[in-house]
Amino acid sequence: MNRRKALGAAVAALTATALLVVPASAAVPENAGLQAMGPIAEHGFPAWYSDKTGLRLEPCLDTAPADLCGLVADGFTGVASMPDHFPDEFFYNAAVGELDVGNLSAQVETALEGAFALEVARPGDQITFGRIRIRVDGLQAGETYRVVHPYGQEVFTAEGGEINFTEDIGIGTNNFSGALNSRLGPFLRWDTRNPAPPDGYVGDPNAEHTFTGSPYNTNYFQLIGPDVAAGAPSNALCNPLPVGVAATDCIQQAQWSILGKKAVNADVAPESAIYTRNTDGTDGGTILVHATSDDNEVIVVENGALGDQGHVARRQMYGSHGRYVANVSYAGQSAPGTLTIRNLSDTPVATRTVKVVDGVNVTAATWLLNAAGRPVLAVRATSTDPAAKLTLHGPAGTSGAVDSTGLARILNLEAPPLKVTVRSDKGGSIEVPVKATVTPTPILPPTAAPVHPTNVQPRASVALDATKSIGMGALTYAWSQVNADGTPFKIGLGQDRVVIAAPSEPATSFLAPLNPGTVHLALKVTDQTGLSATVRFQVAVDAPASPLAVAVGRLDGQIGSTVTLDGSGSLNVVRYRWAQVQIGSNPMVTLVNPTSPKATFTMPRLPDPAVPLHFRLTVSGGDGTTHFVTVQVFQVVDDLAITSATYDAPDLRVRGTSSVATGTNTVTLTVRNTATSVSGTLGPVTVDQVGDWQYRGPLPAGVTGNAANLRIDAVSGAGSQVLNYAVTAG
Numbered sequence: 001m002n003r004r005k006a007l008g009a010a011v012a013a014l015t016a017t018a019l020l021v022v023p024a025s026a027a028v029p030e031n032a033g034l035q036a037m038g039p040i041a042e043h044g045f046p047a048w049y050s051d052k053t054g055l056r057l058e059p060c061l062d063t064a065p066a067d068l069c070g071l072v073a074d075g076f077t078g079v080a081s082m083p084d085h086f087p088d089e090f091f092y093n094a095a096v097g098e099l100d101v102g103n104l105s106a107q108v109e110t111a112l113e114g115a116f117a118l119e120v121a122r123p124g125d126q127i128t129f130g131r132i133r134i135r136v137d138g139l140q141a142g143e144t145y146r147v148v149h150p151y152g153q154e155v156f157t158a159e160g161g162e163i164n165f166t167e168d169i170g171i172g173t174n175n176f177s178g179a180l181n182s183r184l185g186p187f188l189r190w191d192t193r194n195p196a197p198p199d200g201y202v203g204d205p206n207a208e209h210t211f212t213g214s215p216y217n218t219n220y221f222q223l224i225g226p227d228v229a230a231g232a233p234s235n236a237l238c239n240p241l242p243v244g245v246a247a248t249d250c251i252q253q254a255q256w257s258i259l260g261k262k263a264v265n266a267d268v269a270p271e272s273a274i275y276t277r278n279t280d281g282t283d284g285g286t287i288l289v290h291a292t293s294d295d296n297e298v299i300v301v302e303n304g305a306l307g308d309q310g311h312v313a314r315r316q317m318y319g320s321h322g323r324y325v326a327n328v329s330y331a332g333q334s335a336p337g338t339l340t341i342r343n344l345s346d347t348p349v350a351t352r353t354v355k356v357v358d359g360v361n362v363t364a365a366t367w368l369l370n371a372a373g374r375p376v377l378a379v380r381a382t383s384t385d386p387a388a389k390l391t392l393h394g395p396a397g398t399s400g401a402v403d404s405t406g407l408a409r410i411l412n413l414e415a416p417p418l419k420v421t422v423r424s425d426k427g428g429s430i431e432v433p434v435k436a437t438v439t440p441t442p443i444l445p446p447t448a449a450p451v452h453p454t455n456v457q458p459r460a461s462v463a464l465d466a467t468k469s470i471g472m473g474a475l476t477y478a479w480s481q482v483n484a485d486g487t488p489f490k491i492g493l494g495q496d497r498v499v500i501a502a503p504s505e506p507a508t509s510f511l512a513p514l515n516p517g518t519v520h521l522a523l524k525v526t527d528q529t530g531l532s533a534t535v536r537f538q539v540a541v542d543a544p545a546s547p548l549a550v551a552v553g554r555l556d557g558q559i560g561s562t563v564t565l566d567g568s569g570s571l572n573v574v575r576y577r578w579a580q581v582q583i584g585s586n587p588m589v590t591l592v593n594p595t596s597p598k599a600t601f602t603m604p605r606l607p608d609p610a611v612p613l614h615f616r617l618t619v620s621g622g623d624g625t626t627h628f629v630t631v632q633v634f635q636v637v638d639d640l641a642i643t644s645a646t647y648d649a650p651d652l653r654v655r656g657t658s659s660v661a662t663g664t665n666t667v668t669l670t671v672r673n674t675a676t677s678v679s680g681t682l683g684p685v686t687v688d689q690v691g692d693w694q695y696r697g698p699l700p701a702g703v704t705g706n707a708a709n710l711r712i713d714a715v716s717g718a719g720s721q722v723l724n725y726a727v728t729a730g
Helices: 176-181
Strands: 012-015 017-021 033-038 047-051 057-060 089-101 104-116 128-138 144-149 152-156 163-169 223-224 248-251 255-260 269-277 284-292 299-303 310-314 318-320 323-330 338-343 350-355 360-369 373-381 391-392 399-401 407-411 421-424 429-434 460-463 476-481 505-512 517-526 532-541 554-557 563-567 575-581 598-601 613-620 628-633 641-648 651-657 666-675 679-686 692-697 711-717 719-724
Touching: 033 176, 057 089, 057 255, 089 223, 089 248, 089 476, 104 223, 104 248, 128 152, 128 176, 152 163, 152 399, 163 176, 269 338, 269 350, 269 407, 284 338, 284 350, 299 323, 299 554, 310 323, 360 421, 360 628, 373 391, 373 421, 391 407, 407 679, 460 517, 554 563, 563 651, 641 719, 651 666, 651 711
Parallel strands: 554 628
Antiparallel strands: 012 163, 017 152, 033 047, 047 057, 089 104, 089 255, 104 128, 128 163, 144 152, 144 223, 223 248, 269 284, 284 323, 299 310, 299 338, 318 323, 338 350, 360 373, 373 407, 391 399, 391 421, 399 407, 421 429, 460 505, 476 517, 517 532, 563 598, 575 613, 613 628, 641 651, 651 692, 666 679, 666 711, 711 719
């Protein structure tokens, strides 16, 4: 079994675009998924996971007498023991199916895996997760493929002719329940066909075997796509063949390498051990102990030897439905630091320790405004040990000591926390919800946010934009000119009148006055609740100045792309005008927004790429003068090449490079038989981000022949071409 490193993103899809799809039944069976996990064992991982059929598997850590857990193959031998000698990854269940057909290689892996966050066996770094991994090489680039596997289906677009997909669910240090949310389950295991798996195991990773466990009854993997079965042996053809799929478009592998060890022990999980001091002032007290395991297990609790400080004699815990409890006494001035809990039904006996702490109880946790209007967070708390010191912990590091009356306060928390924690210096703690008394919160008015220039030239068109304003529901707008003090505008108070083109629209404009000065304006925004907000602002009209046209003098454009002519850096401008200057036989283009700072056009194919398009930007100033600048736009020249072209019927492979690696450039191929003069077109194929492109697939329809008679022409979307490239035998 090929075991691969586990760590990575929680969900990752690489070298392919993936779409998760549901099997044809369109319903998830009731038995799909994992059911539960066991207690945390001494090595720090769950003692077992179970699926919804009731099958439990434990960490597969055996290395002898046979490598039934796949560890020896990875170089791990001996008995696993944390932390000195433990594999950096292992499996509860793992299954791998592999298939090679011609140049196509496919592998599907499903696994419930244990590992370490830093890939080194270290206590505290344990993680578990459910994995589905699909890797396929040798596909036709850009084509769509479907992979059916025991736990569902995926649809991919094979970018670069590959599928490399990994889904890891549940990764979280010491948070082992996340794996239960993966798509795994029921566990995959050998079916009843001979030979049977080794006793105590669900399979042998050293032998491929048919299996069962898929909730969709897809106990195989199928690869479905164009001509994947070309040259495949009969045992690799799909059976059953999916409805509507041609036999040449489907291959299958139903014999997988599988490992997993059945769990035989229930283990035991301590939950808490809370001591209570004697209330009559004498030494000693009692400890209330809780634990979980399977039903009908013999669970005992004890501590130390007779005569030891805090000695607890062995007691059997009572329980049902998987829960166990005991109330045991201890002697001495102090309770023991830990207790030992054992499951005597396990072989070997499962032994766990639990820390003994005091019990903290909170009778009230409130947040309210006191008589002075100050916010107060208050709790009342007690401990089962009268000598304990308790502390209230609030949000953002705030805290308060619990006084002798059991009261603690934290002041000036403007918003109440949902929960608070009270901790004891004896080890106990409790988290409780906070009951908050909050006065009704008023509705906020809208926020008016005008966007405008601060300085303009006389007679310039001044744009006003209120679209960044916010409020409840649809907003209404009212732009207006006002006096300097905000009162309605009147002539003769120091500013010329302006006319706002559309005063009730979110975006509008006005023409700056001829005389320098300040224009005072206001924006009022009203929301659907009827609340409104008004913001005043001003625009300064500067003394007339000569304009200066500013634009980048050279641009490069790919054929078919949108080119932007940008004169927004020009100074002292009242009006803009873009125009194309006819040069030689270059085509004329259609300019979009030619009277705006930025104009655009679609780059045409030029008769001579060395002769660029010419454009002139003319700007007019408030002083009545003009200024212009010229912009040249060159066609991007693609350095296109075919690096190889081979034909091994029915597979044509063409690889090449392009200097235009924009992600949108494409290459179209024409294949021609020189003996028959028959030709056909393939593609287009996409040039990737590093400038590589490739085609793999059949010849065009109607074109036949051997490699010696085949020639290829390649034309890129950027305007370059390679002609009459000879094909060689593959």
